[in-house]
Amino acid sequence: MHAPVRPSPFAPGERPKIQLMATCLCDAFYDDVARATVEVLEHLGVEVEFPEGQTCCGQPAFNGGDWPASRKVVRHTLRTFAGTAPVLLPSGSCAAMLRHGALLEFEKESDLPEVKALAARTWEFADFVVNALGVKTWPGRYDATIAFHRNCHNRGTGSEAASLALLNSIAGAKVVPFGEQEQCCGFGGTFSVAFPHVSSSMGTLKLDHIRAAQPDVLVSGDMSCLMHMGGLAQKAGQPIKTQHIAQVMRDALRNGGLLR
Amino acid sequence: MAKQLIDQAAATLPADKRVSVYQSTKATHEKRTKLLFDQFNDPDLLRQRAGEIKQHVIENLDTLLPAVEAKLKANGAQVHWASTGEAACEAVLRIMQAHGAKKMVKAKTMVSEEIELAHYLEKHGIEALETDLGEFIVQIDKDHPSHIVRPIIHKNRREIATSFEREGLGAYNDDPETITRRARQFLRHKYLEADVGLTGANFVSVESGRIVLVTNEGNSRFSLAAPKVHIALVGIEKLVPRDRDLGVLLNLLARSATAQQLTVYTEFISGPKGATQPDGPEEMHVIFVDNGRTEVLASDCREILRCIRCGACLNVCPVYRQASGHAYRSVYPGPVGAVLSPLLAGKKFPELADLPKASSLCGACNEVCPVNIPIPDLLLRLREKGKREGAPLASVGTPPMGAWALMASQPTAWKAALFGGKALNYLPTKLIPVPALRAWEEKRALPAWRGGEFRKWMKQRRKS
Ligand code: SF4
Numbered sequence: 001m002h003a004p005v006r007p008s009p010f011a012p013g014e015r016p017k018i019q020l021m022a023t024c025l026c027d028a029f030y031d032d033v034a035r036a037t038v039e040v041l042e043h044l045g046v047e048v049e050f051p052e053g054q055t056c057c058g059q060p061a062f063n064g065g066d067w068p069a070s071r072k073v074v075r076h077t078l079r080t081f082a083g084t085a086p087v088l089l090p091s092g093s094c095a096a097m098l099r100h101g102a103l104l105e106f107e108k109e110s111d112l113p114e115v116k117a118l119a120a121r122t123w124e125f126a127d128f129v130v131n132a133l134g135v136k137t138w139p140g141r142y143d144a145t146i147a148f149h150r151n152c153h154n155r156g157t158g159s160e161a162a163s164l165a166l167l168n169s170i171a172g173a174k175v176v177p178f179g180e181q182e183q184c185c186g187f188g189g190t191f192s193v194a195f196p197h198v199s200s201s202m203g204t205l206k207l208d209h210i211r212a213a214q215p216d217v218l219v220s221g222d223m224s225c226l227m228h229m230g231g232l233a234q235k236a237g238q239p240i241k242t243q244h245i246a247q248v249m250r251d252a253l254r255n256g257g258l259l260r
Numbered sequence: 261m262a263k264q265l266i267d268q269a270a271a272t273l274p275a276d277k278r279v280s281v282y283q284s285t286k287a288t289h290e291k292r293t294k295l296l297f298d299q300f301n302d303p304d305l306l307r308q309r310a311g312e313i314k315q316h317v318i319e320n321l322d323t324l325l326p327a328v329e330a331k332l333k334a335n336g337a338q339v340h341w342a343s344t345g346e347a348a349c350e351a352v353l354r355i356m357q358a359h360g361a362k363k364m365v366k367a368k369t370m371v372s373e374e375i376e377l378a379h380y381l382e383k384h385g386i387e388a389l390e391t392d393l394g395e396f397i398v399q400i401d402k403d404h405p406s407h408i409v410r411p412i413i414h415k416n417r418r419e420i421a422t423s424f425e426r427e428g429l430g431a432y433n434d435d436p437e438t439i440t441r442r443a444r445q446f447l448r449h450k451y452l453e454a455d456v457g458l459t460g461a462n463f464v465s466v467e468s469g470r471i472v473l474v475t476n477e478g479n480s481r482f483s484l485a486a487p488k489v490h491i492a493l494v495g496i497e498k499l500v501p502r503d504r505d506l507g508v509l510l511n512l513l514a515r516s517a518t519a520q521q522l523t524v525y526t527e528f529i530s531g532p533k534g535a536t537q538p539d540g541p542e543e544m545h546v547i548f549v550d551n552g553r554t555e556v557l558a559s560d561c562r563e564i565l566r567c568i569r570c571g572a573c574l575n576v577c578p579v580y581r582q583a584s585g586h587a588y589r590s591v592y593p594g595p596v597g598a599v600l601s602p603l604l605a606g607k608k609f610p611e612l613a614d615l616p617k618a619s620s621l622c623g624a625c626n627e628v629c630p631v632n633i634p635i636p637d638l639l640l641r642l643r644e645k646g647k648r649e650g651a652p653l654a655s656v657g658t659p660p661m662g663a664w665a666l667m668a669s670q671p672t673a674w675k676a677a678l679f680g681g682k683a684l685n686y687l688p689t690k691l692i693p694v695p696a697l698r699a700w701e702e703k704r705a706l707p708a709w710r711g712g713e714f715r716k717w718m719k720q721r722r723k724s
Pocket of ligand 1: 516566567568569570571572573574596625628629630631632633
């Protein structure tokens, strides 16, 4: 597991600048999550660069066992996100791919040092806001009961504590606990299509626990988990509202009149 | 689309079995977590230390094994080496034959399951009776264990009562206490009849040559108290360098396995009975079993040899909870089995190449493992091996990635696909050309396709 909390990459007084990797899910389905990420970061004075050539982190093929295919995509990402600026992803899972998974599949490759350097400057959204920018509380207002799903790829990283600190600090927001919170939602990338029965049973169990806590909204730092749970709930005819943590933070700013 | 075997097994597992596996694994997992975090300031640090001890062992087997052999011999035990399961079975048989022995009592040992010892001995006219209650029930039912610590997690007491009735152990009675008492009565008398007692070993200390056994039923104690000969069947990775390492490992083992501070019995066996001791086995044999372990050691998945067989990874695993143990078609189920079984299979790896796929890679197993094995990383390595070696079972249900990788490394093609993907919104599910998407849509709704929308917005924002 990677180191839990890293120091800020910015010198005091330096204007933070990042490269945004929107992730393929936001590129294809969840444009509003990527928008919210940009709005929150710009509200915090971060300069956001969006490299146009970006595609995907390479995780589907990595998890699928096709490491040559995955390395091809990671190499493309290396080229696209050149430089030294931190790379920020609104997804714990894609961040973990670049921070940890890529190191595994490049173990015997000659460009391992570059992959390591990219890993060192890759950040998940909430981890970045709290630990790189030093933001500990969130302003504005968000009147809702929140069930927070800690996505599995954030195990052992700084992201879980960071997400909870931010959500808990928002006026009007109430984070409620639910059963077996540490359990996976059942998505697992290609696992969800190769093991549809186990995957959907895991998701259904998760949804039962979440519903029992009667939240207004299910929040996570990963659209893949939310796509899975949201999709299951909808298919079952009992849709639930889902939001990425960046959307919650953006909406809190809006509700508080803090965003143009 | 073809189905993954473990997914199929889970889908057809009777609901009552699934519920009982789920409830008991969940309860043990929750107690385990509470106990560890209540009693230690930093259980994760302890897990890390334990992992380092075992990692040291597997990296130094070349010197530790000769050292423990010398110590065991000095303690009066005889040491045998078995490179395969068959060789181990033969070694046991030779010892039995040398004593003209016909009856064996067995304590619970996973390695004997692995080498199918009881079956082998039976073929050679030897009765090998399981004395652990769970294993005993598995044996009379001609079944297989479904959990490495609780072999009959898949059975309820009504089934057990029926089996006991069938075996002539008394009229139908499904009261757990009655069942236990009947088994005890039956077994007591078997211990006295047996010529040889066989156990495994949870640990062997290189420093003292002590064999450590943990049980809750005391059956291993009986197994080696009454018979004149004691055989310990030991995987070569079971060593600890020093007695004091046991402080770390025993503290973690019982808590991780059964949420106990310590098992009811912890035995330290330092050799056969001494000249001044009235009871105990007159001969002690230790058989070290390789059976594929040195090949695992040579692979990039060697960390799995740290495993102390606590079963915590099974208990927390959401896939194991849905599928139960038999779905894994091997002696070691769950996350540890998904790594270890295909590796121990050697040339038969392709037959179990689907096991490493049966995981959402959620990492819960790594989080609970008392020796901190990075199980998800090892599963990924084995997925890569399965793919590289073209094992058909490894790719069932996983869409091919070649075309995707090509697209995802060419921005122009990627963008075209993003904007083109809109077509998905208007197609009914069964017309979607990608099988993976169809499998998704059987169980879940797909969100609306909004490919390229963010990029447009971002461009607009930069202009203003
Ligand atoms: S892999 Fe770890 S958690 Fe699983 S049985 Fe072995 S020691 Fe226990």
